[in-house]
Amino acid sequence: MKFHRIAALLSRHLYLYRRSFPRVLEIIYWPFVDLVIWGFITVYLEQYKGSLPSFVTFFLGALILWDILFRAQQGITISFLEEIWSRNLMNLFASPLKPSEFLAATMLLSVAKVLAVSCVTVVAALLFYSFNVFVLGLSLVPFMLNLIVAGWCIGVLTTGLIMRYGQEVEVLAWGLVFLFQPISCVFYPLRVLPQWLQTIAWMNPAAHIFEGMRAVITTGKFPLHELAWASGLNALYLAALVLWFHMMFATCKEKGLLVRVGE
């Protein structure tokens, strides 16, 4: 074993970190996100340990539903990355294809992925934990649709950033969505958060969806106002982000980035 060869490889990777802010950020990012999420879960369990209803339903249901949002985002972003990896972007965008058509196709693809992954997680939860996600009833459908749209919003944002800043920020495809997890209140209620963070979380459609789901479990009533907030915010964000994506696309063409994004 030769140390100089090991050192050479170490240098090869350290060079990347020296010049790449996103890579440095990643080192701090995951521990930070984990700490925030599990910290709030601990606070929740501490405060409400005696009165936690339907414990399994809360956590497994939340996990399955979070996965829907995650897969919807991945459906868009990974599709774009696939085109970069196979140096296929020019074949697409030098054809009559419009950016809006590209987004529409990736959104449909994400729905297919969500359906496939949901089947697996729903069946696995049923087999291993005897948990049936459909105990949540028909209220699940509008909330699931909203989770998909929330995933699309993060997917469009991530894709636009990768298109603009190149493969340097490729890690965002897996990481950015988790920035929204602490303020989505997936595993704990909104009231667990500090007041200032509650205000931010309130602007996140996913937080209204998970709050709504918890309300269904605890009260058995359908929280129409949460659904209305989630749908309204989703519609607003999706429209704004699609517009922003088109602006990014134009900027990339202006700067010649679209033909260099895979390099």
Added chain:
Amino acid sequence: MAEAVVEVHNLSKRFGTFTAVDGISFEIQQGEILGLLGPNGAGKTTTIHMLLGMITPTSGTIRIFGLPFDDHREEILSQVNFSSTYVSLPQALTVEENLWVVAKLYGLDRVSSRIDQIIKRLEMEEFRTKITRRLSSGQMTRLTLAKAFLTEPKVLFLDEPTGSLDPDIAEKTRALIKEMRRSSGLSVLYTSHNMREMEEMSDRIIFLSRGKIIAEGSATAIKSRFGETELEEVFLKLARGGAPFHR
């Protein structure tokens, strides 16, 4: 007189302080093959990218089929295609699947028969079901050419199209381009570092250096003007800073 299908007027592209293309103007007539020559970094690929709408020009105008590119992008690009050694196709798909996707993207009819035809013409039968990732570089080049020819474009941009082909397939590819020009009036913008090929293929040649057109005309006229017998000698002279050819 033939009709100009591509009209480029005073086209420039600047990236910050660097000028990649500097006020070039040219036309490509229907059925004409125009060669674009120049050293690396001369602005050939940037010009093609602007003609395909992948890069927005800083100034100047592009009209294709008489239509301003910006206002008629979709209409124009449905009748234009390209092949470049720098662009690939999805690696996990088979050759046939990739051609299917392209055909659907351009809204072609008779997809199966078109694919069969182009596969036969470019002698791709033996690897039509092969995964693209497993193709040799020559086979990959043939696939990107097949993708370009499949849509039966009226204008074709070819960026070093025969670079990794063996002489036999390269010759057949050139024959196919010429035949398409004869049968359908195909217009081609062609870049290559193979001077013999450039001379054989091009009706007219534009020589670019540092983003500017420094020579233009038929290969014979350019050679005669510079007192050289080979285009390669002219290339070396111009690329190393020789006097420009004034039209």
